[in-house]
Amino acid sequence: MTDIRRFATSGAAGSGAMLYKPSHAGKFAEPWFEPRHWMTQDAVVGKALGRGTTYIVQEGERRLVLRHYRRGGLIARLSPDRYLWRGESATRPFRELLLIDRLFEAGLPVPAPVAARYQREGNTYRGDLITEFIPDTQSLAQRLRAGSVPLSTWTAIGRCIRRFHDFGVCHADLNAHNVLLRGEADVFLIDFDRGRQRRPGLWQDANLVRLRRSLEKICEPSQQPFDEVTWQCLLAAYR
Numbered sequence: 001m002t003d004i005r006r007f008a009t010s011g012a013a014g015s016g017a018m019l020y021k022p023s024h025a026g027k028f029a030e031p032w033f034e035p036r037h038w039m040t041q042d043a044v045v046g047k048a049l050g051r052g053t054t055y056i057v058q059e060g061e062r063r064l065v066l067r068h069y070r071r072g073g074l075i076a077r078l079s080p081d082r083y084l085w086r087g088e089s090a091t092r093p094f095r096e097l098l099l100i101d102r103l104f105e106a107g108l109p110v111p112a113p114v115a116a117r118y119q120r121e122g123n124t125y126r127g128d129l130i131t132e133f134i135p136d137t138q139s140l141a142q143r144l145r146a147g148s149v150p151l152s153t154w155t156a157i158g159r160c161i162r163r164f165h166d167f168g169v170c171h172a173d174l175n176a177h178n179v180l181l182r183g184e185a186d187v188f189l190i191d192f193d194r195g196r197q198r199r200p201g202l203w204q205d206a207n208l209v210r211l212r213r214s215l216e217k218i219c220e221p222s223q224q225p226f227d228e229v230t231w232q233c234l235l236a237a238y239r
Contacts, residue, residue, distance in 0.1 A: 079124070093116035145218065
């Protein structure tokens with residue numbers, strides 16, 4: 001197992017713990033999980049909006065991605081960011097950090113793991129995750145909205161997904177926003193919340209179906225930056 005360290009925390013938000021990767025964490029400290037820490041240093045260099053705000057922050061000569069776990073769907077109206085406590089090993093930030101670490105150490109194209117935290121209060125907890133920012137990339141969704149994507153890139157995407165599947169990685173939300181591109185040939189996958197390693201099975205096809213649905217939602221029929229030809233190119237490379 002790679003070097004992941006843990007230490008406990010306590011405070012107004014309740015008891016909890018943090019994991020961090022010493023080789024990637026640098027001068028890591030608990031305030032890194034708080035957006036206001038970076039705001040007071042004028043170190044917030046970007047934001048991504050989704051279920052909540054994901055912050056891109058400058059730490060020395062590198063950039064980090066700070067994400068707070070938030071619920072989706074109807075349950076978010078009752079509890080936007082709290083999850084049922086089922087033990088430390090089942091917390092979403094810890095599971096995701098450890099999975100990303102395994103993938104990173106195996107040489108798969110994922111962001112470098114930095115740190116994760118949970119804060120427990122009674123039978124619920126909140127969580128946060130920090131990873132390294134992958135520079136000079138755009139999501140597949142951004143590329144499609146800007147215009148067509150070359151067939152060589154679709155080929156690279158298919159091969160990339162196959163690498164993850166061969167490693168047994170089921171991405172719980174494989175969509176065009178979680179596929180990052182750098183140039184025409186470099187492909188990365190991000191956001192492994194609820195992801196896990198599994199034996200080969202129907203989940204592999206389900207991953208691909210989910211990706212195709214997201215592509216169809218993004219692309220206007222009149223623009224056709226994505227069509228059956230490009231999809232078959234991706235599948236041929238995958239197979």
